[in-house]
Amino acid sequence: MPPKFEQFIKKQFDKTVLPTQGNLFSWQQKRFKAFLEKGIPGKKHEEWKYTSARSMLKDNILMLPDNKKDKNIAIENNHFLGLNDAWHMVFINGYYAGNQSRLADLDAGLNIESLAEIRKEHPEKLAHRLNTGMSDDAFTLLNDAFLQDGSIINIADHCHLDKAIHLFSYNRNPDKLLIQPRHVISLGKSSKVSIVLSAANYYTEKSALNNLLTQISVAENAELHLYLIHSQDNEDFYLDHTYIEAASNSRIYTYHLTMAGKMVRNDLRIKLNGPGAEAHLFGLYALQGHQHVDNRTFVDHAMPHCQSNELYKGILNDTSTGIFNGKILVEKDAQKTLAFQHNPNILLSNEANLNTKPQLEIFADDVKCSHGASSGGIDPNALYYLQARGIGMDDARKILMYAFSNEILDKIALPALKQWFEAKLSKQYLVS
Amino acid sequence: MLQIKDLHASVNGTPILKGVNLSLKKGEIHAIMGPNGSGKSTLASVISGKEDYEVNRGDILFEGESILSLLPEERARKGIFLAFQYPMEIPGVSTANFLKTALNAVRKHQGKDPLDAVKMLHLLNEKRAMVELDKSFLNRSLNEGFSGGEKKRNEIFQMAVLEPTLGILDETDSGLDIDALKIVAEGVNKLKNDENAFLIITHYQRLLDYIIPDYVHVLYDGRFVKSGGKELALKLEKHGYDWIKEEIDAQ
Numbered sequence: 001m002p003p004k005f006e007q008f009i010k011k012q013f014d015k016t017v018l019p020t021q022g023n024l025f026s027w028q029q030k031r032f033k034a035f036l037e038k039g040i041p042g043k044k045h046e047e048w049k050y051t052s053a054r055s056m057l058k059d060n061i062l063m064l065p066d067n068k069k070d071k072n073i074a075i076e077n078n079h080f081l082g083l084n085d086a087w088h089m090v091f092i093n094g095y096y097a098g099n100q101s102r103l104a105d106l107d108a109g110l111n112i113e114s115l116a117e118i119r120k121e122h123p124e125k126l127a128h129r130l131n132t133g134m135s136d137d138a139f140t141l142l143n144d145a146f147l148q149d150g151s152i153i154n155i156a157d158h159c160h161l162d163k164a165i166h167l168f169s170y171n172r173n174p175d176k177l178l179i180q181p182r183h184v185i186s187l188g189k190s191s192k193v194s195i196v197l198s199a200a201n202y203y204t205e206k207s208a209l210n211n212l213l214t215q216i217s218v219a220e221n222a223e224l225h226l227y228l229i230h231s232q233d234n235e236d237f238y239l240d241h242t243y244i245e246a247a248s249n250s251r252i253y254t255y256h257l258t259m260a261g262k263m264v265r266n267d268l269r270i271k272l273n274g275p276g277a278e279a280h281l282f283g284l285y286a287l288q289g290h291q292h293v294d295n296r297t298f299v300d301h302a303m304p305h306c307q308s309n310e311l312y313k314g315i316l317n318d319t320s321t322g323i324f325n326g327k328i329l330v331e332k333d334a335q336k337t338l339a340f341q342h343n344p345n346i347l348l349s350n351e352a353n354l355n356t357k358p359q360l361e362i363f364a365d366d367v368k369c370s371h372g373a374s375s376g377g378i379d380p381n382a383l384y385y386l387q388a389r390g391i392g393m394d395d396a397r398k399i400l401m402y403a404f405s406n407e408i409l410d411k412i413a414l415p416a417l418k419q420w421f422e423a424k425l426s427k428q429y430l431v432s
Numbered sequence: 433m434l435q436i437k438d439l440h441a442s443v444n445g446t447p448i449l450k451g452v453n454l455s456l457k458k459g460e461i462h463a464i465m466g467p468n469g470s471g472k473s474t475l476a477s478v479i480s481g482k483e484d485y486e487v488n489r490g491d492i493l494f495e496g497e498s499i500l501s502l503l504p505e506e507r508a509r510k511g512i513f514l515a516f517q518y519p520m521e522i523p524g525v526s527t528a529n530f531l532k533t534a535l536n537a538v539r540k541h542q543g544k545d546p547l548d549a550v551k552m553l554h555l556l557n558e559k560r561a562m563v564e565l566d567k568s569f570l571n572r573s574l575n576e577g578f579s580g581g582e583k584k585r586n587e588i589f590q591m592a593v594l595e596p597t598l599g600i601l602d603e604t605d606s607g608l609d610i611d612a613l614k615i616v617a618e619g620v621n622k623l624k625n626d627e628n629a630f631l632i633i634t635h636y637q638r639l640l641d642y643i644i645p646d647y648v649h650v651l652y653d654g655r656f657v658k659s660g661g662k663e664l665a666l667k668l669e670k671h672g673y674d675w676i677k678e679e680i681d682a683q
Binding site: 379381385389393402404405407 | 480482503509513514516520523530531533534537538541590594
């Protein structure tokens with residue numbers, strides 16, 4: 001671990017976590033110790049071959065205390081992603097901002113609270129929920145150790161929410177902040193919800209380090225739509241960890257939509273932990289300039305009769321880098337598994353980088369699995385077809401890129417969000 | 433309208449066209465027939481400007497000007513339309529949006545304003561009805577999952593919307609049943625007027641029962657080896673291409 005960062009993070013732990021001494025403290029301390037032992041992974045670490053964790057820790061990093069003053073700022077409307085009819089929970093510099101949030105008229109079956117609040121007042125409510133057992137990588141441990149703030153969201157059995165829940169993390173400080181939001185979400189039996197996560201930095205030329213952890217447990221027959229969005233062109237580093245545990249007959253839909261990002265690393269883990277559970281993982285990354293997106297997905301088929309479908313599509317321009325690492329594990333008892341994965345990419349520039357690695361590990365014998373990845377330029381025959389109708393080469397290329405993205409956009413089940421993305425993509429791609 | 437002069441073209445260094453000459457005037461329909469591999473589709477692609485083909489000698493004049501240096505889209509905007517033998521499937525682009533973009537690109541070239549949404553829809557509906565394509569096709573992805581016949585009718589539909597001065601049909605009849613063939617032929621006959629012209633490339637005579645050509649040319653080994661009226665097509669239908677091959681090979 002870079003000595004400077006080690007010094008900083010120890011000091012922060014002593015300053016912010018040590019004095020809390022609640023029920024959770026011994027667990028946090030254990031996690032922190034594990035973090036220090038593990039250290040920050042270097043380039044030789046298999047999981048960090050293409051994304052440099054250490055480069056994120058250069059410069060002076062700060063953690064700020066909760067500060068009411070920062071929360072009295074105006075938030076530009078575009079950060080709400082066109083979701084006019086949604087509940088918005090806003091976090092400024094990592095802390096819940098009640099005055100910026102729009103959480104009026106919550107449905108009876110929906111409960112939303114600030115994690116910092118619960119940690120202080122009722123740590124016993126949290127203690128049994130935090131340990132997901134799904135990953136102990138360094139940044140997960142770091143998030144565990146601090147439990148800065150975030151949300152606790154509970155959706156009651158049979159509760160269908162018509163409105164989406166938007167969790168928005170906004171950085172309003174020009175310093176290089178370390179922000180570690182934590183969302184702990186549970187869906188009751190046969191409930192249904194759409195959750196949208198997004199983040200932005202007011203200072204787009206400055207960089208913050210965002211280490212987000214979202215953990216979701218989905219009970220029997222429930223349906224989750226989870227949108228994980230990076231759309232602001234900024235200098236931030238994002239480490240997004242998403243851990244989902246799905247009970248029998250539940251349906252999980254995840255959407256990684258990455259339209260920008262100096263460094264975005266998405267780590268999505270889904271455990272299909274009851275028969276009949278299904279997961280649909282969609283991803284779109286459309287990058288330009290020197291943007292860098294590292295998508296990692298892990299689907300654990302732990303039980304029989306589950307299915308997973310995964311489609312991640314990438315468009316890489318300029319000197320951008322796209323990484324896809326998709327792992328499917330079919331455990332010994334997971335007979336009758338259906339698991340599919342595909343990662344097609346369009347490379348628009350000779351200097352763009354793509355690293356794709358589909359992985360299958362199968363320990364059951366009665367399963368159907370497939371995976372594949374491809375990369376190439378725009379199909380010259382399709383291009384010619386459009387040109388032969390009078391459409392100019394540049395416009396034809398834009399239309400084909402938009403078309404390529406459309407397969408993912410079509411899956412977005414929130415009409416307002418879909419419209420917002422279409423408009424954003426159109427601006428990037430489509431002709432008048 | 434179209435003059436092809438001593439055209440030699442090759443693909444990947446292999447010569448395909450070896451001296452094609454053709455003159456096509458306004459109001460005319462010419463049919464180009466020939467055995468497989470004679471260069472028919474190459475000729476269509478070279479006229480429309482496909483990149484893969486290299487013109488080694490000769491020229492193509494359209495309305496008096498050489499078009500060899502023009503991009504495919506520039507040729508299309510001038511009024512050259514190729515109905516593809518194998519239309520591309522383009523998932524994610526609706527037929528309606530594709531045609532709107534294409535028509536407005538052509539109109540822009542002609543110095544016209546883009547059509548507003550209402551007029552555009554009206555036009556698209558009028559023309560698609562002509563080739564008996566269902567309304568739902570407008571919002572479906574271009575050619576995706578279309579049957580062979582639907583793809584070919586979609587080509588004629590596009591031609592009807594774009595109203596080119598030169599329409600080239602590259603084996604549009606292949607893979608069509610008789611009903612679809614009639615629909616395609618009727619579409620062409622409706623579009624036909626004194627100001628435009630058509631080049632019908634076909635392997636078989638049967639399309640020419642419905643679209644009556646003024647001239648029939650036989651392409652063999654990259655050259656026109658015979659020209660005549662529509663009766664030539666009938667003779668080819670009856671006797672095949674072997675007698676022509678023998679005649680040429682004997683020379």
